[in-house]
Every structure is written in structure tokens, then in C-alpha cells.
Amino acid sequence: MDTDPEIPGEVAAVVRAALDPPTGAAESVAGTPDPGLDGVFLTAIRVRGFRGIGPETTLELPAGPGLTLVTGRNGSGKSSFAEAAELALTGGNRRWDGRSATWREGWRNLHRSGPVRVELEMRTDGPESGLTVAREWDTGEPLPGGAWTQRRGDGPEQAFADGQWAIPMELYRPFLSYSELGALVDGKPSELFDALHQLLGLDELITAHERIRVRRLDLERAARTARRERQTLSAELAGVTDHRALRAGALLRDPAPDIAELEELVADTAAGPEPAALRAVLALELPSAERIAVLAGRISAAVAAVAGATAPEVVADLRILELLRAAYAHVVDHTQLAAPVDIPDSADPALPGGPAAVDGRTVESAGPGAHDVALCPVCGHGTLDRQWLLDTAAAIDGLSARTAELARARSDLTGALADLRALAVDLPSELTTAAETAGLDTVGLVETWAQWAGLSESRELVGLPGRLRTVHERLCVELGFAQHCAGKELDRLDEAWAPFAPRLRAWLELTRTVTTQAAELQTARAAEEWLKAATARIRDERLAPLAGTARWVWQTLRQQSSVELGGIHLQGNANSARRVHLEVTVDDVDGAALSVMSQGELHALGLALFLPRATVAASPFRFVVIDDPVQAMDPAKVDGLARVLATVAWERQVVVFTHDDRLAEAVRRMQIDARIIEVQRRERSVVEVRPAGDPVHRYLDDARALLRTPQLPRTIADELVATCCRSALEAASLARAKRVLLADGTDHREVQRRIDRAQSTRAMVTLAVLGPGHRIEDLNKQLAKEGRWAVEVVRDATAGAHVPIDRDLAELIADTERFAEWLAR
Template sequence: MRTDPEAEQATESVPRLTEVIARRLAADPTVTVDVAAAVLQALGTESPDRAMEFDDSGIFLRSIRVRGFRGIGQEATLNLPPGPGLTLVVGRNGSGKSSFAEAAELAFTGGNRRWDGRSAAWREGWRNLHEPDATRIELELLTAGSDSELTIAKEWAPGTNLGAARWTEQRPPAPPTDFDADRWSALLELYRPFLSYSELGALVDGKPSDLFDALHQLLGLDELTSAQERIRTRRLELERVVRDSRQARLGLVATLESVADSRAVRVAALLRPAQPDLTAIGREVFGSADDPSGRAGLRAIVRLAIPSGAEVEAVARRLEECATVLARDSTADAEADLRVLGLLSRARDHVVASGACACPVCGRGDLDDAWANDADDSIAALTARVDALATARAELHSAVRAARALPEHVPSELDFDPGYPPTVDTTAVRRAWSDWAALTSADYTAQLPDRLRCAHARLVDELDLLQQGTRKELSRIDEVWSPLVPRLVGWLDGARQVAAQSGVLRTVRRAEDWLKSATAGLRGERMAPLETTARWVWHSLRQQSNVELGAIKLQGNAGTARRVLLDVTVDDVDGAALGVMSQGELHALGLSLFLPRATVEQSPFRFVMIDDPVQAMDPAKVDGLARVLAVVAWTRQVIVFTHDERLAEAVRRMELDACVLEVQRRERSVVEIRMASDPVRRYLDDARSLLKTPQLPQAIADELVATCCRSAVEAASLARVRRNLLAEGMDHREVERYVEGAHTTRAMVALAVMGVSGRVDDLNKHLAREGKWVVDALRDATAGAHVPIERSMRDLIADTEKFVAWLRR
């Protein structure tokens, strides 16, 4: 099996992106641990290869069955060789060939690029006029795996619109299920295997960002784009917080400068530097956050209360009244009687406690019961005489206690507080209150009532002045400072967060710069194989063109202008691609960009379908196109629809392996498909032509005829090998390994008829079951290319044709 180095380079597997990034981070000595962690976190857990999420691969087209769609009326089936190879579907305009291509695209993708942007009238003619009520598209596929058969179908009920189809997929013998468009859509967008004529130009002259995004995604870098966007978003969020904090700080400074408040002045001074002292600001702000400017203390001062003037006057008058009564009742006789009453009362208590005894005063008389009785009479008489004086003294003592109870100690609210504004000075009130409080221990004097009155009046005046000033200060605070405190507290919280995340912002910025650089490097590395293939395709197609395609570069990043730069020179002079290229050259360039995208190794689609790529191409480019398609067909199923006979003619002329199917449309949209040419037919036709060439010596003619017969057998065997092994679910790469291992004609036939477990030595025994003629035909076809055989070449051709027909069953 032939291989093309440039084609192999284009299909090398792409390493897992997260592994590549992790290795590069580890190998870069300038990358710190936090930067590496930020990059890997931005990458997240997404799969770097979205094709890995798709459980089907190695998809080939086996047939397209269409009924009642576009130019096809009654059901018609386009059978395709389901494996690598080139198939040309030819037919004149209006034959219905493009209807097969559009039907396949519609059934696969749910849409048709050829119709995009067209008027409604263009889309309304999708039903066939001769079969308007029975519209169905069915695609038979072969996939890798044990369940290799897959059918995708779209069917419309009569009268329904284009979007109302029943879309199903089926793996026999299971019943059909709804087509899972979500499962297919990402892969069809990334590795789109369909290309129509209308898209050829659009690939180049469409929106610059569309081609950029498609190639960027194809290179497996869409996750890097997502990671860059995450890091960029995170950076913008952090920078926005910093910017908002700075603007809020400047706004606070401007506001505080207009406030006549000492604390506002201090906080404004702390806020002016670009990097303010948050700790100092916190002390200022949180010292008054719950009680801005000592507002609670100020309110406590306002709540301070002292006895009213009426209460103080009442106590003072009582003192004076009690003193007047006491002075009136306090005579010499009353005082003497009071003293005697005291002595008798104590002596009587002593007798009661100790019993009869001698008089402790004179020592001559006895204090006995008789004395006690006389003493009781005397005590009663004296008590009656001194009652007014005793009552007056008790009343005065009670009045003094009431006077002492009026003052209180100096309250703590009047203590010095540095948080109080200068307008709130408690010094005078503390002095007045101290004088007032001193009366709590004052003994009675005649001046006590006036001292009460004076101390109270002074305290009332000083406290009233203080409370008036305090109320004014509270009003000012409520109007000016208090509303600023929540703003300051909110800003301080944000500023602390900004300070805490300053390191994070630096890390994110470095991670973003590193990822941009890494993306550019990876983009260039992964673009190189596609660029090489695109340049090879262009070089093959440009035949006789003076336009040379150089580097293909992706310029831009997520969030910026994005485009694909095409390095084009005209006669070795730099030029702008679109400005200097003809329509045919633009189409050739479109193919150069499409084929590398559609044939990367990661694509699950092993087929590409191209509709009318030959238009606007000159004959030299058609020859180049044939060669390109033939090379791509070594590893892909390439299906080309064309009304231009030049491509089929070029394939025949250059003896390129291809299956040519001809589509004809008869009356009432009846479409027929017949085999126009395939490698087996071509070899047999060549053998017959050689047989009819009289100029050739007989021996040489016989050898060439046998060689053609052997090639026909090999081609038929190869087709059967691919058909059988792919149908068994074998991966196409494994199939190609078996094909490449079949080095002889007999080995290829053995692989075709006995499978991978068969042995070449058992081939004749296996073929003999069909008949001796099969053994003889294979023997003569292989031997006749080297030595003369005892059989006419005409019979060899007939038996070879019969043999390949048997192989195709």
C-alpha cells in the first residue's frame, strides 16, 4: 500500500493538550508553582479531544437511498464502495447527482450549506414534483466496532415542511430511535466531511474569524481558548475590583475633605496615598463603626439627669424647718431633763441586765426593785417633758439624710474621652458635679440648705450648657459623619480583599501571559502539518499558476480580532491572496484548506463528499485535482459529484484507481445509476484492448494481458477485503494493516475469501469447493504475467471476468 509522507504528517495524532501544557509548565524555569496551578486550573477537566466523547469511529458511506427529494422521484439508491478509495459520481446538470449529495448532507447534519443565505423560494422546492407525498432519505453507514451497520434516515409526512422530518438512527436488528443530533453536531462542525461548490469560495472569502475559529478548534486548541477566556475573565474581575476600590477611595477623599470633622480630616489624610495604611484606617473607622464619633457616649451625656430644683428646694426647706423647731424646743431645762432621762434609762437597763446592785454613781444606795419602780415613774415623767425636743432632733437627722441622698458620684460619662469632638468639653460639669457630690458626706450646719441650693443651681447650668452642645454635636454627626461610616467600612472591606488578592492578580496576569505565549507556540506547531498538507494540495492544484502559497498563520486570540493569514506571492512578489487569485485559484485554495481539516486522523468520518469542485478550474488544475483526490483516497473514502467530464477523463488518462458511477434522469424524475468504470473494469478493458493491438509481439501481448487480469483479480480482492472486514466491525487502520501485509496476489485473494484467519497454503483447497475453474483462473492469471501459459488470452480474460464476478458476490 503506497503512502505519502506529507499526507502521513498531516494525520499524525495530536498529543493530549493538558499533558503538553503540564510538561511545558514543568520544563519552564520561569514558571512558579502558583502560576502553573493557575494555568492548569483554567484548563479545567474538559476533554482536549472532543472526538474522544464520540463512541463511533471509522465511518464510511455504503449507500444513499433517496425518494421524493429534489430531483429524485421514485426511490433511487447510490451504492458506494464502503472503504478507502475514490468514487466519481458523474452526470449532466439536472441528472439528480447533486440531489444525492444534498440528501446525504441534510440527513447527516440537518441542514445544507448550499441553501444557507438563499431566499425562501430556493428552499421551498425541496420536495420532488413527481413524488411529493413520499419523501425519505436513508444513509447506510459502516462504522468500526462490533455493531458496524448504522442507518440514518429522515422521512417527511405529506404536506409537512422541511424542518418537520422524523429523524432516526438504527443499528439492526434494533428498532429505529430518534437521531441524537447533540451527539453528532460537535464532530460534524469540527470535521465536516461535506463540501459543496458554493462553499469553496466561502472558505476563503467568508468572515475572517470563522475560518480562524474552525482551524483553531480543529487543532485541538479550543480548550486553550476557553482557558484563556477563563483567565482573562478572572483578571478583568480582579482588575475591576482594584479599579472600583481606587475610584471609591478617591471619592471618599473628596467627600471627607468637605466635612468639618476632625476624624474626617484624619481619615482623609490616611486615604490619600495610593497604597493607604489599612490598619490605621481601620483603627479610625472601626473605633467608631458601631459608635461613630462616640455617639453612644454623647447620647449618654444627653441622658444624664439630676434632682429637680423643686426636690432640692423641698429638702432645703425641710432642713430649715427642722432646725427652727429644734432651736425653739432646745431649752436648758429640756436639755437637762434629756440628759437625766438618758442616765436613768441606762441605769434601768443595767439593773435589768445585772440585777440589784449598789449605785455605781454614789455607792451608798442600792439599786433594787423599789428603785427600779421609782426609776420607771421618773423615766415616764421625763420622757413626757422632753418629747418635743427628741422629735425635733429626729426630724432634723432625717432631713440631713434626705439632703445627703440627693447628690450622686460623678458619672463615668463625664470622664475624658479622646473620641469626643472638641465642642464637647465635660470639665466644667465634672467640677460642678464634684462639688454637688461632696454634699453626700456633709454634716449639718446652718449653711447646708444654701450649699444644696447653690451646688445644684451651678450643676444645672453647667449640665444644661454641656447637653445643649452635645445635642448639637449629635445632630451634626448624624448629618455628616454617620452616613460616611458605612461607606468607609464597605470600602475598607473591599480594600482588604484587594490587598489579599494582589498576589492572585499578579499570578493571574503572569499565567495569562504564559498561556498566550504557549498557545501561539502550540498553534504554530499543530498548524505545521495542516499547513504542509494545504501547501501540498495547492502545489498539486496550482498547475501553471504563478501564485505561490507560503505560510498559513492564525493571527489573534480570544477576545481579539482573529483571522487566517495566507502568505501568497505572485511571481516571487508578495501579494494579497484574494486580490490576485482567479476564481479557479480561489476554489483550489478552498480545497487546500478543506482537505487537511476533513482528513485529520482524529476525525471519526473516514469519508469526504465534494460536490462540483471542478467548475472554474482550467484543465491543468483538473489533472492536479485528480492526483490530490487519488492520494487522499489511499486512506479515505472520497466521493466527488461532478457534471464536468474532465475529472473522470483525467482519472482514466492518468490510470488512477477510481470507481465512476453515472447518474441519468429520465421522465418523471426517475433516476438511474450505472457503473461507468471501476478499477476491475478498467483492467479488463485494457486487457481486451491489448488483445486487439496487432503491433505488439504475441509474447509481450500475452504477458501484458495476463498482468491486467492479475491486477483485476487484485482490485476485486481488495474491494472484497475492505467490504467484509469493515462490515465485521474491524477498525479501518487494522484493515489497512492486513491489506499491506498481503504482499502477493494469492495472499490478497486468501484474505478476501477466507478472512484474516485463512492461510495462503489452504487457498486452493478453499477455492476448489467452488469449482476447478476458480483454481485454474487464479493460477493462470498470476503465472501468465511471468511465464507462458497453455490457455488463450481470450479465455483467460473471460475466466478472470467470471472470477471477479464471483469475488464480488
């Protein structure tokens, strides 16, 4: 505003007032971020009795930037870790959102009874870096329940402060499941718009715009109401013969009506509650005679049908049918069959009992440990087994056929009586009010209405149709007479002028207000337009870096795709249709690319939109957890995904869960520094977590393989083996340096800067052994304290990568492994 010479002073004042919260009325927010919630890394996910994990299992993660792949076959339990972490921090799981209740029923592990617990250990910036969040459910407790706690360091457990986590979790949500990948692109347009819009930090501007908009709408609504009511009054008054009405109509048709004269016209008119009470009586309506005749016919026919279908043996069959249905439902609910049972197609699909009696027609197997027999609930000794279920289903089918006519007749009668109850309502309060307020005589009408209302409770059904017609005719006569009396009394009270006086009085008051606020309305419109344009400019400026990151991610992932991603724009606002517009081209031709993109391309685009939001600098979460991003991607895109994840992992902790071996293969083939963890599930949900090969051992295994390759010339083999040993030393030194520096509370950005400055192998070893600030020249002196072998292994591995060395290479590999183990201690 200060740099805009064209904005009027009154418009600027309205914008400034909207940007400042009202005096003495500070606006509340859903929650405020925890001051200690910053620089959050995951250190461990601990799970017991949840989803595919039975006994307690811990997935340990390196707390710092880097890429971790958690691999395992489908059903191994790896995704249970991802879902547990999401559930511990958010209280829900996006994979289940919008799904049927069946998706939530299997959250308890089938092979472990007792309490369920998910626990997430984290490291944060600040003096108290340890943070643990846990959710625990007792036996039988539903998923929305459970104890939700958090603990700082070794301090006491406290209730989880979900309000403090809500805002950052909504803005920078670090979890992405496979089901969300496609939804980010092809879900509701407004959801992605809202997610990105919130991220841009425009809340104050949006709130200010909303204040101005609400005020502008109030002013416009008042002006519209005044114009509309003036037109209505003018038209209605033209047909009234009262001289005051004729004069008021003429004044209202004048472009500039005389407000003072209109006030004089309505000043001496008063109104009371009697007209309203009488009009309410006139508004009462009864069902038509035709409708009553149809209903009476239905009741008569239903009564006759019930009488015709009722026979002692049919009634007995119906009672037996009810007993068999209840018994069948009891057995299905309390029996777990070791093998499936096919139910005949003639069995009643409406039988209760869950999966055993619905359209699937199969009582499903419960697996090992199930039992096929239920005790009879009546005698407690007889057994009800699989054959009993089949026989009972057939018996139910037969009994249903024999009692169908009686059941249908009873159903028809029940429906007809329900319609009667809906029509024969109690005495309307309008009649009582009219009798008390306006003195309307309703004694006969009240008595007849009592008979009318009593019809729905009648136990004598044979003569009910006749009584229904008779009482309805008498009630119509009584109500007609009461309404006639009410009309005559209303005519006496409602003289031609009386109805218009209060309406004119209200219109006069509204018109004075609208006239006073006319200038404010024009200013509010101008202020809203100016602030909307300014917000759009700021929004585009703040979106540009995120859009650039998304384009980079897509460009890296799109490998061999003909779809090109251009600009990303937010269209609309919080009060209109809103969406994220993606500028895309297909083979250099503008078009709706989403309709022609493959599932793998849609997932790649979804990842391109997720990562900029999850890795924005302002996010307190320094980690992202991605579940199964690979399965719909072709090999070229998997290589691109590996590059993207490796780049993001320079500053973020990236944890990827995948059953697809292609990502791990691409990471190894492209020599991307990553930790690969394998998850295996054994019998009864026993889950094991073990390293699938770290960089140090990978380099050493390569060195040993080279040493065992007779086809390789000696000179080349020596150089390659020494190079692998040097790489193993660098990887071990890098791991130790990160671990020690982060444990000392050093910010992860500073750790990365120190690592980047270590340009040589000896510099990296120096950083790992001596710590920051020490000279490379001091390294040998420190290593000599461990032993001469330590000095020699660093020297020979570094030199042997460039020149021949006089040393047994098997010994060099062994000493390199010994040195790496020493660094890991």
C-alpha cells in the same frame, strides 16, 4: 510547569487550580460522543421526494477506503444525494446557510407529493456495525420539523442523538460543498481559526486560561472602580462647604488616606427613599412648546387636507380600489398560470401576492399541469383569468391615481396622530411614588395629566390642535409647580453632606477588598501570561502536522501556479481578533496572495485547508463527501486533484459529486482505482443510478479493444491482453478481499495492511479466495474445486504478461470475466 525552573510557586498553584474543575461543580458539555460512533463509513444514501429526486432512489457506496465519483449533468439529482446525506447527519445544509428563504422553499420535490424521506446507511467499527440515520417529513411539514431517528443493526428506531453527534461533527465535519470551498479561505477570519483551534484539542488549556482571565479582569475592574470613584469623590467634595465634606476630600487626596477616620465621618449618616423619589420628579420633562406647535400645525393641515380631498365619488373609488387589490391578491395566490403574464409598469408594486406583483412585473409560469382560471370568490361561478389580471392591474392603476390625494392626506393625518400618541403618555409612576413616599402634592397635576393623556384618544379632530396647545401650557405650569415643590423639599432633605455618605461607605468597602486582593492580582497576571505562552507553544506543535498535510495538498493541487504555501499559524486567541495566517509567496515574493489568486486557486487552497481537518486521525468519520470541487479548476489542477483524492482514499472513503467529466477522465487516464457512478434524471424527477464502469470491466474492455486492433503486432497484443487480464484479476481480488474482510468486522487499517502485504497477483487472489493467513501454495487446490478453468486462467494471465502463452486470447478474456464474476458472488 515541572520543567520550568523560573515559574514561582504561587503562579504554578494558580495554573494548577485553573486546570482542575471546581470541586463539586463539574462542567457540562453540549454532548458526549456516542461510544459506538467510530470508524464510520457510508454504505448507502436513500432519498425520496427531496430536492431533485422524486420516487425513492438509492445510491449505494462501498463501505471502506476508496474513491467514488458520482457523475451526472446539472439537474440530474446527484447533488441532492450529497445534500440529503448532510441533512441527515447535521440537520442543516451549509449551502443554504446565510441565504434567503427562497433557497429553502424548494426542498420538496415538485413531482412527488406525500412524505419526504432521506436515509443514510453506515457501517461502524464494533459488534453492532450497522447504523441507519433517517429524517422524514409528513405532507406540509416544514423543513425544521420532521422525525429524526437512528437505528443500530436490526434494533428499534430511536430518536436521533444529535447531542452525541454535535461535537465530532463540529470538529471533523466531513462534508464540503462547492459554496464552502471559497468561504473556507475568504470567509470570516475567525471562523477558520475557531475550526482549526477546536481541532487541536486545547479545550482544557483554553478553559483554564479563561478562568484565570475572568478572575484577573474582576480584580482589575475592582481596582479601577476604586481609583475612579476616589478621584470623583475628591473632586466633588472640594466644592462642598460642609466641614465633614471638606475633611473627607482632604483625606481622599492623601496618597495614603486614613481609612479609620473616613469610617468615623460616614458612621452617623443615614439616608431614605424620599430624595430618590423627589429627584425622579425633577427629572421629568415635557415636549417643548415649539414641538407642540409644530405637531398642532401638522394635525390642523392634515385634517383640512382630508376634508378637502373627501368626496363621495373618491371615497367610493377608494373602497373599490381596496376590493380590487384584495381580489387581485386572491387570484395571484390561488392561480398557477401555464404561461407567464406581463404586468403593466403602472401596476402597483405594493400589491400582495408574491412573485406575481413584485418588481419582476411577471406572473410566472407554473409549468405542466398548471391552470389559468380561478373561480370568483364572491359568486363562485364567474371566472377570473389572465385577461382579468391585466384589466384589474390597469383599473388599480387608475383608481390609485384618482384616490392618491385622499390616501396621502389620510396617511399624513395618521402619522400626526401617531406622534401625538407617542407624546401624550399616561401619568408617570414617578409622580405617584413621590406623592406616596415624600407627600408631594400632585392632585392638580394628575388631573391635568389625565386630560393630556386623553388627547390621543380624542374623536373630535377639528378642535384638537387648539386643545393640544391649551392642555400642554396648563400641564407645563402644573409640572413646573410640582417640581418647584419637590426641589424645596429636596433641599430640606439633601443637606450638603448626605449624598456623599453612602458613596464613601461603598468606596471604603471596595478599597478594603482591593487592598486584600492586590497580591492575588499580580499572581493572576503572571499565571495568565505563563499559561498563554505555554498554550501557544503546544498549539504550534499540534498544528504542525495539519499544516504539513495542507502544504502537501496545495503542492499537489497547485500545478503550474505561482503561489507557494508556506507555514500556517493561528494568530490571536478566543478573546481577541483571531485569524489563520497563511505564509504565501507569489513568484518567490512575499505578498497577499489571496488578492491575486484565481477562483480555481482559491478553491484548491480551500480544499487544502479542509482535508487535514476532515481526515485527522482522531476523527470518527472515515469518509469525506465533496460536492463539485472541479468546476473552477484548470486541467492541470484537475490532475492534481485526482492524485490528492486517490492518496486520501487509501485510508478514507472519498465520495465526490461532480458534473464535470474532467475528473473522471483524469482518473481513468491516470489509472487511479476508483468507482464511477452515473446519475441520470428522467421525466418527473425519476432518478437512475448505474455504474459508469468499474476497474474490472474497464480492464476487460481494454483487452477486447486490443484484441480487435489489427495494426498491433501479434506478440505485443498477446502480452498487453494478458496484462489487462491480470490487472482485472487483481482488481476483482482486491474488491472481494476488502468486502469480505470489512464484513467480518476487521478494522480498515488492518485490511489495508493485509492488502499491502499481497505483493503479487497470486498473493492477491489467495487473499481474496482463501482469506488472510493462508499460503499461496494452497491456492490451486482451492481453485480446482471450482474447476480446472479457474486454475488455468490465473496461471495464464499471470504468465502471459511476461512470456508468450499457447492459448486463445478471446477465451482468456472470457474466463477472466467468468473468474471476476465468481469472485463477486
